[in-house]
Amino acid sequence: MGQYIRIFSLVVLLGIQMAVGQPNEVWQEKLIDLSEKGLAEVLVQQNENIQKISLNDGRNLLEQAKKVLALENPDQRSLPTVEGRLTFFSVQHDILVIELVKDHWFNGVYMCQGKVTPFVLKDEGNHFLQTVEKIMNPQPEIQLCSECCNKMFATALGECSACKGTTESIGFKYCSACAAQKGVCQACGKKLK
Ligand SMILES: [Zn+2]
Ligand SMILES: [Zn+2]
DSSP, rough: OOHHHHHHHHHHHHHHHHHSHHHHHHHHHHHHHHHHOOOEEEEEETTTTTEEEHHHHHHHHHHHHSSSSSSSSSSTTOOOOEEEEEEEEEEEEEEEEEEEEESSSEEEEEEEEEEEEEEEOOOGGGGGHHHHHHHOOOOOOOOHHHHHTTTTOOOOEETTTTTOOSSSSSTTOOOHHHHHHHHBBBBTBBBOO
């Protein structure tokens, strides 16, 4: 029994060392593995809600995940505040779970045939999280009145006069969501028929 435990600890130690060796390379490999095997289902869990997202969005997220870095030595002094979880299932029953966390490192786990590979990840600039948020809350299309349609608008972001959120152009009065809710032109605020 003692010997068994010793061998077991050795295997665990070797396993951990392998993962620690080049975590980012292992992470990239797992992502490529998962996309090659093909996705069966992708779920997003936020609060109590679990929502299925399209496989197209899932593939897009896997691509984005390649820009997320796997860290060797995370700063363990503070723990991440988890806002949700993203779970990918491959057709061969591999599972990848990624925590959704803002401005902090977070955990990811890849499970394949009973083998668990943990990762500590960092999403520089929260680009991955923003992509998830865009998929979960798609913005309505830009709505302009017949006059504003023919105008040119600066590409710099502006402030929505209703919600103080950002507008697509500094020349716009409302953001897409507020304009859609009011049924008005996003640029001038005139009622749309
Ligand atoms: Zn608004
Ligand atoms: Zn208008």
